[in-house]
Amino acid sequence: MSESFQATNAASNKRPLEDDTEALSTTQAKKARDDAPELVRDEEFWYEDGTIILVARNVEFRVYKGVLADHSSVFADMFSLPQPASTSARTTPAEIPVVYLEDSPEDLRHILRALLPKKSALVKFVAEDPSFHEISAEARLGHKYQIDALFNRSLSYLKECFPTDFDARQKWLKDHNNNQVPVEWGVHGAMVFAIGVVNIARLAQVDTILPSALAVCCCLDAKQLVKGFEREDGSRERLSEEDLELCITGMRRLAHEASVAVVTEFARFILPNGCTGEADCQNAINQLLSDYGDNSEPYFPFKNPFRDWDDWITEYWEEEVELEEDAVCETCSAKVLKGFRVQQRDTWKRLPDIFDLHVKDWPI
Structure with a gap:
């Protein structure tokens, strides 16, 4: 067989493979779109005159990009870029830009309640201490999107609950009926949220919170300490292996x-x-x-x-x-x-x- 024939035959064999790969990619993409869960509008944050749609998993939030950009330089940069078209033309107005986020709808909803507070949400925050999930969302997403007001507020709250001063911690415990975490986080089993406090302290690089938060973790039973707790979105929050080792050593x-x-x-x-x-x-x-x-x-x-x-x-x-x-x-x-x-x-x-x-x- 001649070399020219071999080269021609190799080339002719190669093109169908490329075409097949492209066709396969197109088929996979179409299947992915078809298998994607149907988008649903959030019942709490869907403003008909909103200027941006945020999609967290399969939940759409129609809000105001100017307000979000004013609070977050990350959002401001994100909104300045061309946005992809919506995959849900049935539910999403075509003229509204859509931004897809990797956050859970539950966390994003907590952030929007703080940045776009409705009357009930604003009254609740002023009148009551926030839940752990609110604090967690404000700390983690505040850090991620550089929403300094929320990030700093959540850390100030945690520093008050887990202070460096012994007498301040004693007073806090006495004011909270000797519950080691805020009573607003729950009474039975709420101590497990100390795991989340440790993780927030690590994320924020606030080491002053760590000693007292780890001490609370040392009071958990073995199952709680190892398995952590379930977040609002169903995912689990656990200690890192390093912090788990610190707790085991700290217990002794x-x-x-x-x-x-x-x-x-x-x-x-x-x-x-x-x-x-x-x-x-x-x-x-x-x-x-x-x-x-x-x-x-x-x-x-x-x-x-x-x-x-x-x-x-x-x-x-x-x-x-x-x-x-x-x-x-x-x-x-x-x-x-x-x-x-x-x-x-x-x-x-x-x-x-x-x-x-x-x-x-x-x-x-």
Whole structure:
């Protein structure tokens, strides 16, 4: 067979392959369009006089590009580019530009509620603390789209909930009935949102939030800690492998801190000057230590490592008085409570070290 024939034959064999590939691509594209979920209008954010349509997954939001561009330089740049035609001519006015976003409709809706607040949404935000999902959306999308007002507001809120100052955290816990996360996030099982707080702190590079947020994560059970929680859009939020390792290590170290606190304040308790109970006080201290050891659900640190112990211990001894059992005098009670506060404060100072973190502005 001649070389010219071979070359001609190779060329003739090549062209159909290219044509087939192009035809296959066209077929795949058509199939992808046909398989795409039908677009639906958002019930909350569809303004008939809106100037831009944002598509998050299969949900269309018709809003005002001037307002969004004013808040976000990323949106401003995005809107300045030619936009693709809508794939839903039936539901979308042809003359309105369409922008496709990779965000969930739930997150985008939270952002639009903040930037284009309706009367009910504005009243709600002023009157009540936001949910975790609102804070999460404002932090993550505020960072992504450079919406500084929302981003900074969400971080200020988290810094207030997870401060660096021990006394500020104590006051916050007391104001929130010793719930370790805001009560507005829920009462039962809401502690798992601390995982999201850690992830937001990492995203925003705000290391001052991390120690106290990780400490809350250490109070989760193993399943919650590993599996995380479900977001509004059905996706799961988990700790990174690195932060999961920090929590596992931190749990052991916090447990050691607990042992130090108990041994120092109970097992080594010495009656102070001014004690009026003597043997009764010593017996009551010993009984409290014994009950702590017999408790199937240890109070510290698995429940809340920085909770105010005053109410718990005072309530314990008040029950003893009602049962006509040994109780401590006021002098001994004050010594125990002060001692535990000193132990907690000392643990708080070392909290970054417990999690192998370097936090520049952590008080020492």
